[in-house]
Amino acid sequence: MVKKRAAVPRAGAGTLLTLIRTGRASTRADLVRLSGFARSTVAQRLDALLEAGLIVPAGDAGSTGGRPPETFAFNRHAGVLLGADIGGSHTRVAVTDLAADVLAETEADLDVADGPDAVLSWVTEAFARLLARVGREISDVRGVGVGVPGPVDGTGRLVSPPIMPDWDGVSVPERVSRALFKGAEEMGEDVPVVVDRDVNIMALGEQKAGGHDHADMVVVKIGIGIGAGLIVGGEIYRGAQGAAGDLGHLRRGTDEPCRCDNRGCLEATAGGWAIRRRLVELGYDVRTSQDIARLARRGDHETVRLVRQAGRLIGEALADVVGLFNPSHIIVGGNLAEAREPLLAGIREVVYERAQVLASRDLQIVPTTLGHRAGTIGAALLVHERLYDADRISAALG
Amino acid sequence: MVKKRAAVPRAGAGTLLTLIRTGRASTRADLVRLSGFARSTVAQRLDALLEAGLIVPAGDAGSTGGRPPETFAFNRHAGVLLGADIGGSHTRVAVTDLAADVLAETEADLDVADGPDAVLSWVTEAFARLLARVGREISDVRGVGVGVPGPVDGTGRLVSPPIMPDWDGVSVPERVSRALFKGAEEMGEDVPVVVDRDVNIMALGEQKAGGHDHADMVVVKIGIGIGAGLIVGGEIYRGAQGAAGDLGHLRRGTDEPCRCDNRGCLEATAGGWAIRRRLVELGYDVRTSQDIARLARRGDHETVRLVRQAGRLIGEALADVVGLFNPSHIIVGGNLAEAREPLLAGIREVVYERAQVLASRDLQIVPTTLGHRAGTIGAALLVHERLYDADRISAALG
DNA sequence: AAACTTATGGTGATTGACAAACAAAAGTAA
DNA sequence: TTACTTTTGTTTGTCAATCACCATAAGTTT
Numbered sequence: 006m007v008k009k010r011a012a013v014p015r016a017g018a019g020t021l022l023t024l025i026r027t028g029r030a031s032t033r034a035d036l037v038r039l040s041g042f043a044r045s046t047v048a049q050r051l052d053a054l055l056e057a058g059l060i061v062p063a064g065d066a067g068s069t070g071g072r073p074p075e076t077f078a079f080n081r082h083a084g085v086l087l088g089a090d091i092g093g094s095h096t097r098v099a100v101t102d103l104a105a106d107v108l109a110e111t112e113a114d115l116d117v118a119d120g121p122d123a124v125l126s127w128v129t130e131a132f133a134r135l136l137a138r139v140g141r142e143i144s145d146v147r148g149v150g151v152g153v154p155g156p157v158d159g160t161g162r163l164v165s166p167p168i169m170p171d172w173d174g175v176s177v178p179e180r181v182s183r184a185l186f187k188g189a190e191e192m193g194e195d196v197p198v199v200v201d202r203d204v205n206i207m208a209l210g211e212q213k214a215g216g217h218d219h220a221d222m223v224v225v226k227i228g229i230g231i232g233a234g235l236i237v238g239g240e241i242y243r244g245a246q247g248a249a250g251d252l253g254h255l256r257r258g259t260d261e262p263c264r265c266d267n268r269g270c271l272e273a274t275a276g277g278w279a280i281r282r283r284l285v286e287l288g289y290d291v292r293t294s295q296d297i298a299r300l301a302r303r304g305d306h307e308t309v310r311l312v313r314q315a316g317r318l319i320g321e322a323l324a325d326v327v328g329l330f331n332p333s334h335i336i337v338g339g340n341l342a343e344a345r346e347p348l349l350a351g352i353r354e355v356v357y358e359r360a361q362v363l364a365s366r367d368l369q370i371v372p373t374t375l376g377h378r379a380g381t382i383g384a385a386l387l388v389h390e391r392l393y394d395a396d397r398i399s400a401a402l403g
Numbered sequence: 404m405v406k407k408r409a410a411v412p413r414a415g416a417g418t419l420l421t422l423i424r425t426g427r428a429s430t431r432a433d434l435v436r437l438s439g440f441a442r443s444t445v446a447q448r449l450d451a452l453l454e455a456g457l458i459v460p461a462g463d464a465g466s467t468g469g470r471p472p473e474t475f476a477f478n479r480h481a482g483v484l485l486g487a488d489i490g491g492s493h494t495r496v497a498v499t500d501l502a503a504d505v506l507a508e509t510e511a512d513l514d515v516a517d518g519p520d521a522v523l524s525w526v527t528e529a530f531a532r533l534l535a536r537v538g539r540e541i542s543d544v545r546g547v548g549v550g551v552p553g554p555v556d557g558t559g560r561l562v563s564p565p566i567m568p569d570w571d572g573v574s575v576p577e578r579v580s581r582a583l584f585k586g587a588e589e590m591g592e593d594v595p596v597v598v599d600r601d602v603n604i605m606a607l608g609e610q611k612a613g614g615h616d617h618a619d620m621v622v623v624k625i626g627i628g629i630g631a632g633l634i635v636g637g638e639i640y641r642g643a644q645g646a647a648g649d650l651g652h653l654r655r656g657t658d659e660p661c662r663c664d665n666r667g668c669l670e671a672t673a674g675g676w677a678i679r680r681r682l683v684e685l686g687y688d689v690r691t692s693q694d695i696a697r698l699a700r701r702g703d704h705e706t707v708r709l710v711r712q713a714g715r716l717i718g719e720a721l722a723d724v725v726g727l728f729n730p731s732h733i734i735v736g737g738n739l740a741e742a743r744e745p746l747l748a749g750i751r752e753v754v755y756e757r758a759q760v761l762a763s764r765d766l767q768i769v770p771t772t773l774g775h776r777a778g779t780i781g782a783a784l785l786v787h788e789r790l791y792d793a794d795r796i797s798a799a800l801g
Numbered sequence: 802a803a804a805c806t807t808a809t810g811g812t813g814a815t816t817g818a819c820a821a822a823c824a825a826a827a828g829t830a831a
Numbered sequence: 832t833t834a835c836t837t838t839t840g841t842t843t844g845t846c847a848a849t850c851a852c853c854a855t856a857a858g859t860t861t
Contacts, residue, residue, distance in 0.1 A: 017818095033839075043819045048840075065827090071837020072827040156761055165761045221643045233727075237635050244729025245619045248762040251726040256719070256757055258656050265759070321654070325723055328649040329631075331642025359654055361663070363554055363563045364646040415848095431808075441849045446810075463857090469807025470857040802861100809856070816849080826839070831832100 017042055018050045018402045019395030025060055025079055026104065026393055027213075032066060032074035051077065053402045058083055059393075079104055084147040085139070086388055087185075089128050090380025092203055093117055093154045093168055094229045094293060095340065097381050098128055100135040103147060103392075105214060105385035107378060109135040114293055117154060120171040121180065129184040143185065148392050149198040150384030151177055152206035154230065156247045161200035164246070167254070167265040168230065199388045203380060204250055205241050207373075208234025209390075210383025211336050215374040221332045224373075225252065226339035227319065227348065228294040229277040235330070255322050275318035277341045280311045294340035301344035309347045316351020323352060324359035331364045338373035345372065415440055416448045416800045417793030423458055423477055424502065424791055425611075430464060430472035449475065451800045456481055457791075477502055482545040483537070484786055485583075487526050488778025490601055491515055491552045491566055492627045492691060493738065495779050496526055498533040501545060501790075503612060503783035505776060507533040512691055515552060518569040519578065527582040541583065546790050547596040548782030549575055550604035552628065554645045559598035562644070565652070565663040566628065597786045601778060602648055603639050605771075606632025607788075608781025609734050613772040619730045622771075623650065624737035625717065625746065626692040627675040633728065653720050673716035675739045678709045692738035699742035707745045714749020721750060722757035729762045736771035743770065 020040055024030040030039050036047045054060045055077075063078035081104040088105070090097045094117070099110035111131050115124050128151075136143065155166025161178040163169070178198035186196070201209075208224035211217045224234040231253035235242040243249055253272040254265055261273035273279055277294035284291045284300075287307060291297055300308040323335060335356075342348055353370050360368070373379050391397075418438050422428040428437050434445045452458045453475075461476035479502040486503070488495045492515070497508035509529050513522050526549075534541065553564025559576040561567070576596035584594070599607075606622035609615045622632040629651035633640040641647055651670040652663055659671035671677055675692035682689045682698075685705060689695055698706040721733060733754070740746055751768050758766070771777050789795075 034837090044839090045820085045841085046818060049818095068828045069837070070829060071835080072829095072839075074838060167759065219643075235727075237640060238638070240636070242635060244762070245617075245731035246729055246761055246765065248759065249727060249729040251729070251759060251762065254759055255723045255726050267759075325653045326727060328653050329633075329647065329724060329727060331644055331647040331649070333643035361565065361646065361649060361652055361665075363565075363644055364642070364649065367644065442809090443811085443850085444848060447848095466858050467807070468859060469805080470809075470859095472808060805858105805860070807856100807858080810854085812852085812854105814850085814852105817847095819844105819846080821844090822842085824839100824841085827837085829834100829836075831834080 017046065017399060018053050019393075019398035019400075021047065021050050022054055022059055022079070022393060022398050023395045025054075025077055031063065031076040031078065034074055050402075057402060059398070081106065084145045085136070085141050086385040087132050087146055087149040088206075088381040088384035088386075088388075089132075089149070089151045090203060090206065090384055091115075091117060091124060091128070091151065091153050092228060092340075092380070095295070096124065096128065097377065098131045098135065099378070099381035099385065100132070100139055100141065101382070101385040103389065105382050105389050107382065108139045110378070110381060111135060112377075117169040117172065121175045121177075125177070125180050125184065129181065132185065146185070146196055148196060148388035149181055149185070150206065150386070150388035151181060151198065151200045152203040152380050152384050152387075153177060153200060154203045154232070156202060157200050158247060161198065197388055197391050199391050201241075201384075201387055202232070202234070202243075202247070202250070204232040204234035205243065206234075206383035206387055207338060207379045208236055208336075208383070209241060209386050210375055210379040210381075211338070211373055212236055213386050213390075214382050215336075215379060217334060217336055217374065219332075219334045221330065222334040222336060223250075223323070223326055223330060223332045224336040224338060224379075225319070225323065225342075227277070227315075227337065227342050228340040229281070231272050231276050231319065231339075233326070236332075237330075252319075252322055252326070255325070257318065257322065271318060271322050275315040280308075280315055280341075283311055284308065295343065298341055298343035301347055308344075312341070312344050313347040313351040315341075316348040317355045318351075319348075320352040320355030321359065324356050327356060327360040327364050327368060333367060333369070335368065335370045336373055337370065338376070338379055340377070342372060343376070415444065415797060416451050417791075417796035417798075419445065419448050420452055420457055420477070420791060420796050421793045423452075423475055429461065429474040429476065432472060448800075455800060457796070479504065482543045483534070483539050484783040485530050485544055485547040486604075486779040486782030486784075486786075487530075487547070487549045488601060488604065488782055489513075489515060489522060489526070489549065489551050490626060490738075490778070493693070494522065494526065495775065496529045496533065497776070497779035497783065498530070498537055498539065499780070499783040501787065503780050503787050505780065506537045508776070508779060509533060510775075515567040515570065519573045519575075523575070523578050523582065527579065530583065544583070544594055546594055546786035547579055547583070548604065548784070548786035549579060549596065549598045550601040550778050550782050550785075551575060551598060552601045552630070554600060555598050556645060559596065595786055595789050597789050599639075599782075599785055600630070600632070600641075600645070600648070602630040602632035603641065604632075604781035604785055605736060605777045606634055606734075606781070607639060607784050608773055608777040608779075609736070609771055610634055611784050611788075612780050613734075613777060615732060615734055615772065617730075617732045619728065620732040620734060621648075621721070621724055621728060621730045622734040622736060623717070623721065623740075625675070625713075625735065625740050626738040627679070629670050629674050629717065629737075631724070634730075635728075650717075650720055650724070653723070655716065655720065669716060669720050673713040678706075678713055678739075681709055682706065693741065696739055696741035699745055706742075710739070710742050711745040711749040713739075714746040715753045717746075718750040718753025719757065722754050725754060725758040725762050725766060731765060731767070733766065733768045734771055735768065736774070736777055738775065740770060741774070 063076040065073040081102040097112040163172040233250040233252040254270040263270035263273035463471040479500040495510040561570040631648040631650040652668040661668035661671035
């Protein structure tokens with residue numbers, strides 16, 4: 006009779022790699038302490054990781070009175086990752102090293118409503134240009150991460166996205182994979198293309214690369230639309246159908262028609278979308294949320310007033326979020342958040358006034374640290390985490 | 404130098420116990436399949452669990468063509484658990500077996516505003532009466548679970564509870580432990596007293612004992628006040644300060660003063676609290692939320708109207724919750740939920756109208772299955788899970 | 802009753818992780 | 832230079848878990 010294989014020999018290699026690539030450990034002593042494995046086991050697993058090229062020696066650390074410990078680092082140069090942050094009206098792409106540090110990037114004003122063909126072909130062409138710029142081949146790509154402004158299922162297929170109906174049912178990994186690795190089918194076989202909501206990759210970027218590694222936090226993205234990525238217990242929370250964090254379409258009592266075909270959504274009165282409409286009515290020449298943010302930074306009176314008012318409305322919704330989630334941090338990002346002061350001030354004003362004392366006592370409301378790069382870095386991190394998942398690495402070295 | 408002890412011999416016993424006590428496995432074959440351990444290891448661990456009296460043989464199961472497998476069951480009769488569900492205006496207590504099945508229960512209209520002394524002394528006296536009724540001693544008690552209508556920290560101490568200011572800083576485990584095991588200090592040493600929010604124990608009860616074992620769900624408690632327990636990824640979610648799920652004090656646009664000293668809270672217009680005030684103004688004689696539910700069940704026109712209206716208002720708040728959390732199920736409980744139809748109809752009406760299509764497509768809004776027992780059963784389950792935690796059991800048998 | 806199926810108990814060999822000990826390496830402090 | 836500290840490499844015996852058998856138990860099917 007066929008017997009089950011023994012339970013993963015070499016288990017633990019993945020655990021060590023995770024400790025190293027997340028920067029929690031760099032020496033053998035660190036690894037022994039944090040992993041709980043025996044020193045001999047750690048040494049053996051380190052050899053396997055070195056041999057597989059997943060880590061590299063990184064010189065000696067300073068002595069603490071005796072022989073200085075040898076340090077190890079994640080081998081971030083053994084290939085590249087591609088990250089795309091497809092927003093509702095603006096798209097950014099980047100080539101990063103394997104640790105999701107940006108090597109080259111570019112961006113464009115693209116409307117997702119133009120459909121998957123237009124947007125995804127720009128994205129794949131931009132990937133190719135960036136690869137050439139950093140002197141890498143398509144064969145150096147180890148993974149691709151993509152963020153889209155709508156809900157996706159487990160396989161990366163869009164499901165009933167409200168603002169991009171043309172994309173319904175589109176499998177982004179399939180399309181991207183085919184476009185990138187065309188004519189070299191066997192090449193794309195092992196290169197994962199991972200897709201998630203734009204707000205989720207932004208949250209992931211801020212969490213892992215932006216220094217906001219808090220267990221319970223909300224990352225708000227304010228641009229033409231409004232959305233939120235939720236980090237719950239240290240993990241991205243997606244909800245039962247991947248639709249969680251839909252801040253922009255909470256009903257806020259007004260009756261403005263929204264682009265989602267409903268009425269009274271937060272976006273319809275506080276999104277960049279609504280501000281742009283008001284400014285155009287007043288004779289301004291604005292097209293993107295970046296235009297609005299620029300006007301606000303220059304101190305344009307009317308824009309500052311509108312942005313601050315939008316901040317207050319968003320703050321009302323966030324006060325509810327604070328009551329329900331009780332996060333320790335709210336990170337405010339998105340193109341409109343580049344307006345900084347007026348928006349943050351409006352949000353803070355209302356949240357601290359409205360939220361219950363306990364939930365808001367230690368609450369911090371801060372801007373993103375990665376700024377407009379949060380999305381692309383997060384997208385790269387998404388596939389990075391898939392590639393270097395502890396169990397996957399342990400199994401591969403077993 | 405002192406060396407670390409070897410990493411938990413006999414590991415895995417706790418895993419097997421968990422599989423057995425949660426009903427996922429009852430035969431050796433099940434255990435081997437679900438745990439991944441070798442058959443010999445499972446046999447050895449089972450012996451240890453049997454010897455420790457944690458499980459008992461439960462006869463043979465039906466044959467499937469050969470020798471019938473021997474089954475094992477959690478030894479639920481080796482002691483008792485105590486569960487208390489302290490609500491804002493009503494308190495229930497129960498003695499349960501070790502699997503949190505109720506053996507005896509009682510209840511009383513108690514106002515938490517009367518202070519911790521009054522409430523907790525009634526609770527401990529009720530525990531003593533119930534123990535006598537089922538013929539058990541205080542020494543048979545293996546653990547105590549308590550739910551309170553306010554936020555608690557990790558040690559079971561109340562922190563800034565809005566509706567019970569007298570309880571601020573009170574350590575419930577300390578008080579209960581002292582009152583229950585007075586004069587027998589050594590006895591209470593190993594008997595854990597675990598405390599959580601009332602909505603959280605209710606959610607736990609519905610999840611583990613009510614057949615609602617869904618990964619992402621919201622359990623709403625509607626009584627004199629309104630609150631929600633959140634199950635996120637299969638676990639109770641408490642937030643950064645334990646204040647998550649504060650549905651009752653979301654601001655809903657009105658300007659009614661609330662008992663929490665703010666204005667415009669959901670509770671102030673939709674809580675049993677607000678309905679009672681309206682009914683009293685109309686000349687009704689109502690005191691508790693059970694009175695209101697009774698009137699509604701009898702079909703009293705005015706009460707049904709008010710309850711349905713409250714349901715709509717709660718539905719508005721829940722529509723926001725659905726957008727943010729995207730749960731698969733909303734469980735509606737609490738004393739006022741005993742009014743059933745009018746309340747549920749009001750909630751459903753608004754949630755399905757307002758929530759985004761995707762998030763509400765497969766959403767189910769259903770009443771509790773445990774009814775008024777959800778809290779006490781959940782409280783017992785809370786300490787049950789602490790007592791029979793896999794790691795704790797593995798360590799104890801190692 | 803005989804053949805078959807499934808479950809259980811026990812044994813021995815193998816394997817992998819661990820603790821402990823020792824030696825060597827590479828720094829600092831006196 | 833010498834003594835000391837810390838890190839690293841290597842080895843050895845111990846222990847626990849697993850696998851692979853074999854024997855037995857207790858049903859069902861023929």
